[in-house]
Amino acid sequence: MTTAGVSAPVDAAGAVQFLGKESAYWRLRIKGAALVMLTLGLYRFWLATDVRRYLWSNTEIAGDTLEYDGLATELLVGFLYAIAILVPLYTVIAVVTLANTVSLPSVAFGLLFLALVGQYSLYRARRYRLTRTVFRGLRFDQHGSPWSYALRALAWWSLAVLSIGIAYPWVQSNLQRFKMRHTSYGDLAGRFEGSGSLLFLRGLWMWFLVIGPIVVAVGTLSAVTDWDALGDALAHDDDTLGVLAGALLFGPAHRVVLTCLGLSAGIALALYPLFQAMTMRWWVSGLRFDGVSATSHLRTAQVYVLYLRFALFIVLFATVAAVAGTLCIFIIAALLRPGLDSDASEIAATALTVCLYIGTALGISVIYQVAVSYAMWRLTARSVELSGTERLANVRAEGAPSSALGEGLADALGVGGL
Amino acid sequence: MTVSAPALASHFAMPRGPGVYFDGMSSARNDVWIESTETGLRIISVDRLVIATWRFEELRRVASPDGVLRLGRAGDVLLARLEIHDQALIDAIEERADTLDRTGAVERALRRKVVVLSFAAMASLTVTAVFGVPALANRVIPFIPLSVEHKLGNAVDAQIRSALDTHHLGASFECGRGPDEAAGRAALDTLVGRLDVAAALPMSLRVDVIRRPEPNAFALPGGHIYAFEGLIDKAQSPDELAGVLAHEIGHVARRDGTRTVLQTAGLSFLFGMMLGDFVGGGAVVIAAKTVLRSSYSRVVEAAADAYSVDLIGKVGGDAHALGVLLARIVSDSDEGMKILRDHPETKDRISAINAMATSVATAPLLDAASWQALKHVCAPLAAGSTGGQARRQGDGATQNR
Numbered sequence: 001m002t003t004a005g006v007s008a009p010v011d012a013a014g015a016v017q018f019l020g021k022e023s024a025y026w027r028l029r030i031k032g033a034a035l036v037m038l039t040l041g042l043y044r045f046w047l048a049t050d051v052r053r054y055l056w057s058n059t060e061i062a063g064d065t066l067e068y069d070g071l072a073t074e075l076l077v078g079f080l081y082a083i084a085i086l087v088p089l090y091t092v093i094a095v096v097t098l099a100n101t102v103s104l105p106s107v108a109f110g111l112l113f114l115a116l117v118g119q120y121s122l123y124r125a126r127r128y129r130l131t132r133t134v135f136r137g138l139r140f141d142q143h144g145s146p147w148s149y150a151l152r153a154l155a156w157w158s159l160a161v162l163s164i165g166i167a168y169p170w171v172q173s174n175l176q177r178f179k180m181r182h183t184s185y186g187d188l189a190g191r192f193e194g195s196g197s198l199l200f201l202r203g204l205w206m207w208f209l210v211i212g213p214i215v216v217a218v219g220t221l222s223a224v225t226d227w228d229a230l231g232d233a234l235a236h237d238d239d240t241l242g243v244l245a246g247a248l249l250f251g252p253a254h255r256v257v258l259t260c261l262g263l264s265a266g267i268a269l270a271l272y273p274l275f276q277a278m279t280m281r282w283w284v285s286g287l288r289f290d291g292v293s294a295t296s297h298l299r300t301a302q303v304y305v306l307y308l309r310f311a312l313f314i315v316l317f318a319t320v321a322a323v324a325g326t327l328c329i330f331i332i333a334a335l336l337r338p339g340l341d342s343d344a345s346e347i348a349a350t351a352l353t354v355c356l357y358i359g360t361a362l363g364i365s366v367i368y369q370v371a372v373s374y375a376m377w378r379l380t381a382r383s384v385e386l387s388g389t390e391r392l393a394n395v396r397a398e399g400a401p402s403s404a405l406g407e408g409l410a411d412a413l414g415v416g417g418l
Numbered sequence: 419m420t421v422s423a424p425a426l427a428s429h430f431a432m433p434r435g436p437g438v439y440f441d442g443m444s445s446a447r448n449d450v451w452i453e454s455t456e457t458g459l460r461i462i463s464v465d466r467l468v469i470a471t472w473r474f475e476e477l478r479r480v481a482s483p484d485g486v487l488r489l490g491r492a493g494d495v496l497l498a499r500l501e502i503h504d505q506a507l508i509d510a511i512e513e514r515a516d517t518l519d520r521t522g523a524v525e526r527a528l529r530r531k532v533v534v535l536s537f538a539a540m541a542s543l544t545v546t547a548v549f550g551v552p553a554l555a556n557r558v559i560p561f562i563p564l565s566v567e568h569k570l571g572n573a574v575d576a577q578i579r580s581a582l583d584t585h586h587l588g589a590s591f592e593c594g595r596g597p598d599e600a601a602g603r604a605a606l607d608t609l610v611g612r613l614d615v616a617a618a619l620p621m622s623l624r625v626d627v628i629r630r631p632e633p634n635a636f637a638l639p640g641g642h643i644y645a646f647e648g649l650i651d652k653a654q655s656p657d658e659l660a661g662v663l664a665h666e667i668g669h670v671a672r673r674d675g676t677r678t679v680l681q682t683a684g685l686s687f688l689f690g691m692m693l694g695d696f697v698g699g700g701a702v703v704i705a706a707k708t709v710l711r712s713s714y715s716r717v718v719e720a721a722a723d724a725y726s727v728d729l730i731g732k733v734g735g736d737a738h739a740l741g742v743l744l745a746r747i748v749s750d751s752d753e754g755m756k757i758l759r760d761h762p763e764t765k766d767r768i769s770a771i772n773a774m775a776t777s778v779a780t781a782p783l784l785d786a787a788s789w790q791a792l793k794h795v796c797a798p799l800a801a802g803s804t805g806g807q808a809r810r811q812g813d814g815a816t817q818n819r
Contacts, residue, residue: 019483019484020483035529035533038533038536039532039533039536039537040536040540040702042532042535042536042539043532043533043536046529046532053481056481057481057482057483058483060483063447064438064447065482065483065486067480067481067482067488067499068481069480069481069497087687090687134480134497134499135445136440136445136446136447136499137440137441137442137443137445137496137497137498137499138440138442138444138445138497139497186444186445350705350709353705354701354702354705357701358701358702361701392445393445393446393447394444394445394446395444395445396443396444397442397443397444397496397497
């Protein structure tokens with residue numbers, strides 16, 4: 001026996017491979033979803049860790065696979081820390097609300113602060129994941145102030161909202177630049193070379209197609225609306241939303257307005273895979289680690305196929321869920337029939353309803369995780385071409401692991417990612 | 419070097435095979451030869467030099483793809499890694515190194531523990547929610563100044579009024595303001611005055627009748643009580659109305675509005691923070707909170723009924739009258755699922771009221787003339803008014819009928 005059989009094939013040097021099997025990932029996700037439901041969410045830290053271990057371990061770069069080195073207990077401890085930080089914060093909010101000293105500026109300030117904490121925790125969570133990512137015996141690392149990132153992110157995203165999405169490409173390029181500038185693998189410094197202007201030029205036509213009908217709708221609406229009558233109606237009825245919805249749905253030119261809005265939503269849905277493929281190619285192709293650079297050959301058609309497959313799975317699942325739901329309704333009706341007037345049967349009926357709902361929600365979530373998230377990871381990994389990989393052979397160690405506090409905060413605030 | 423025959427034999431029996439070694443200081447990939455000795459692994463370079471020796475007890479399995487054993491060293495600051503693809507060698511190492519958890523039994527036991535512990539956590543959460551939250555609310559209430567309760571009441575008042583006042587009635591929202599209604603208002607004040615004296619509340623009481631068709635009444639934190647026109651219509655004696663008012667005074671005296679706010683906040687806190695966000699978790703939280711809030715509310719309502727019986731007894735009224743009025747209001751309405759009701763079942767309420775009401779009424783709480791005036795505290799409306807649609811208001815801080 002020689003050692004040659006172990007070494008990476010020479011032709012794999014510039015390639016990224018994905019070795020995972022979808023059937024194994026289905027098992028992982030289904031079992032995980034069941035346990036998450038059973039433990040009312042506590043198992044999610046173990047599931048997240050298993051998922052990362054699987055994805056990382058099966059992603060091979062230049063002949064060697066990544067390794068996820070994090071522990072579920074670290075995520076749990078991070079979550080408990082986050083709770084310890086958020087409990088006093090929520091208590092203050094509750095007391096302020098109770099004392100009835102809420103004003104509009106203080107609400108706005110509170111929301112901004114929460115958004116800031118959300119961005120802060122996203123950055124810290126990224127640091128946690130990177131420092132738990134090992135490749136060839138060396139860690140990735142992220143430095144840079146999370147507060148500095150959070151302030152930038154808040155400013156940029158505000159700009160994106162104010163510009164109705166026009167600023168989105170620059171939001172992405174600037175935030176990615178900040179993140180990658182502070183990312184390293186051993187002594188290889190990361191950077192991001194994607195151009196916001198390029199993304200803008202590539203995506204502008206999509207923006208026009210989606211926003212255009214909305215502009216037409218708003219224009220039509222403001223031209224035909226009798227503003228005095230509407231103002232009058234608003235002044236005399238507390239049901240502001242009802243009046244506005246009525247004006248929109250039954251007012252003059254409502255057909256034009258609704259058609260435009262429907263058109264915009266339809267175009268957005270149809271273009272979404274294309275948009276995702278485009279931004280993914282742009283993002284991957286902008287990643288650099290010193291002399292190592294990535295290029296994505298992700299094809300748009302592949303992303304469309306991915307979503308069609310997802311839609312097919314959902315249709316199949318919906319059929320099964322409808323049959324199960326009908327059965328459950330019969331059982332619930334039997335439990336609640338007038339003669340059987342006991343607390344136990346009522347609790348059973350409620351529990352069954354809740355289980356049915358959770359089962360459906362978890363089913364859809366599992367299908368999404370496998371058919372979209374996992375499939376997208378696989379597609380993206382396989383479409384990457386690396387150049388300058390010879391530099392990966394002699395990187396020196398640097399950096400130390402970080403705490404999972406950011407992940408805990410992100411989890412508690414509901415902004416967690418993969 | 420000479421070796422003895424047995425040593426040579428064990429030397430040849432020694433499991434060995436190829437592997438890949440990363441030293442943790444650089445990303446350089448080293449093809450190595452691995453020998454599994456009695457005590458650990460010997461890692462030998464292509465130049466036949468021993469690069470490292472790892473003892474079995476310090477071996478740690480780290481995440482790897484299928485068919486690959488990836489090892490690290492416990493307690494090592496560097497992340498030195500050893501990768502083995504040779505199945506025979508993997509088997510041999512797993513057999514000797516107990517720390518590698520070959521069958522995964524240790525990991526499975528840990529996962530089981532997580533599931534069992536989370537069941538225990540759920541049980542303690544349930545016990546805390548059912549007994550702890552109401553008990554804690556009772557303990558906290560004395561520390562909340564009446565001024566805060568008053569502020570809370572004012573805030574809720576504004577919301578409630580905007581929800582209930584439909585502006586379509588062509589008359590003042592409150593009855594008792596018009597010239598035809600003054601006598602009724604005076605009769606109401608007499609009735610409330612008698613109850614107020616007997617109750618001896620630490621806060622001032624204010625009762626208003628509002629133009630709403632539903633037979634209902636509710637109390638706000640801080641002592642403001644609203645009785646609906648529909649209730650006055652349904653009541654056939656002053657004692658019946660007094661019974662409902664006394665029930666609402668019970669909510670005020672026991673500070674139930676504040677109690678409900680505290681209980682709701684406690685539940686949100688318990689479920690919002692402890693249960694993490696997982697798909698479908700929202701449904702569990704909403705279902706659990708609804709069932710628990712209803713159960714708290716049933717306790718609070720039963721206590722207010724008891725207070726009403728007591729107070730009506732003190733002023734010499736007929737305490738049974740509350741039950742009579744309740745029976746009339748909900749004679750044939752379906753009350754829905756028991757566990758979701760915020761009031762105890764009416765027939766249970768009535769029998770509880772009757773069991774508590776031991777005093778004998780001497781005379782009606784108002785004379786016939788005053789009662790007739792009170793029945794007309796809401797003067798008839800101008801023709802054509804439709805009496806706005808009833809809108810449900812589900813605010814946690816109000817205590818209904």
